[in-house]
Amino acid sequence: MLFDVRTVIGGLFVVYGLIVTGVGLFDSGAELTKAQGVRINLWMGLGMLVVGLSMLLWRRLNPPPPKPADPADPQD
Numbered sequence: 001m002l003f004d005v006r007t008v009i010g011g012l013f014v015v016y017g018l019i020v021t022g023v024g025l026f027d028s029g030a031e032l033t034k035a036q037g038v039r040i041n042l043w044m045g046l047g048m049l050v051v052g053l054s055m056l057l058w059r060r061l062n063p064p065p066p067k068p069a070d071p072a073d074p075q076d
Contacts, residue, residue, distance in 0.1 A: 006059040013052025021045030 024042025032039065 004059055004064050006055045010052045010055030010059065013048050013055065015052075017045050017048030017050075017052055019045070020048060 020041050022045070024039050024045050027035075027039055027041060031041075
């Protein structure tokens with residue numbers, strides 16, 4: 001199967017989204033005060049998860065075409 005950058009980008013967004021969402025779930029009062037009461041880590045983490053999962057879904061629904069056979073490469 002050919003290398004597809006959507007897999008790498010989607011996977012990284014999902015991993016980082018999980019980390020940032022986890023941090024956002026446990027924000028302290030001081031962090032919420034700095035962000036004017038908005039749980040920015042939680043919202044950005046969820047956004048990253050949506051982007052990452054949509055990239056992986058895009059790759060799943062529209063896979064790259066198979067590599068064409070090379071006539072100079074004999075196969076048994």
